[in-house]
Amino acid sequence: MKTMHKEHTLTKNQQIIFDLIDKSPEPMKAYSILFNVQKKGIKAPLQVYRALDKLVEIGKIHKIESRNAFIACHNSSCQVSKATAFSICEICEKVTEISNDSLSKYLANFKDKDGMKYIKYNLEFFGLCKKCKVK
Amino acid sequence: MKTMHKEHTLTKNQQIIFDLIDKSPEPMKAYSILFNVQKKGIKAPLQVYRALDKLVEIGKIHKIESRNAFIACHNSSCQVSKATAFSICEICEKVTEISNDSLSKYLANFKDKDGMKYIKYNLEFFGLCKKCKVK
């Protein structure tokens, strides 16, 4: 079965903003994105936020909630941003999307006693990355 | 062994703000808190944010990152906000702290392949609560 969510044709603004985020080694914040795309004609915050909203919706990027920042999705098996997990280094702020079958299965099947039906989750691990740990 | 993290004596501002959040049936936002404590002499956003920072630090409250809102901790076994999990209803916005041994053990022991040492995590599940599900 084909995963459909990567198939969207992006609009001009969406493409410009996705390309920028996709090339960035770290999560990008909305106003940093704005600054970087102004030479391409995107001049207002709302233009950035609208593209970000759409890109999140179709699963091309994820929002790192604790950082108010956005990274490109590099996890072909992630289900349209419905199930996301990240590791975040508290020193260098490097963020990596976690792709781990055991974890995603565990969380997808998790049921709490309160009878809620979960349709989405977001998990953020914080710690020290390999590089920062040894410093 | 005694859990030490609930033993802090709160300062005046901290106590006022904690009491307000603790009584609230839903997560409270910073400026809503500010509005509600102005009659008690807390007049500036920074006074609120400083108390919130401290209360989060000592584990009396948690921040719901996806909502920019704060709830009191009712989970006596939670380790000073180092390991938090919440369920969030996307319709009524009810938030419940999840207290589940299996989950917390699984996450505390989770190790990803990238060699990171995790010292903290935050998990947010989204879905429909029992009430909203049947509507």
Place this chain on the structure above:
DNA sequence: ATTTAGATTGTTATAATATAACATTATGTA
């Protein structure tokens, strides 16, 4: 090719969330 509905864009203004900087006051402890 034309129509039409829906999505996207451009624009201005403003709302909501959060922190910087600095002077002052309280608190605990040596």
Place this chain on the structure above:
DNA sequence: TACATAATGTTATATTATAACAATCTAAAT
């Protein structure tokens, strides 16, 4: 008492995000 640390009060400002509305583009159905 004196000292260090934490907390407070205050003004100003930075950062993140959305409201409202008119204009334009796009895809699909005539």
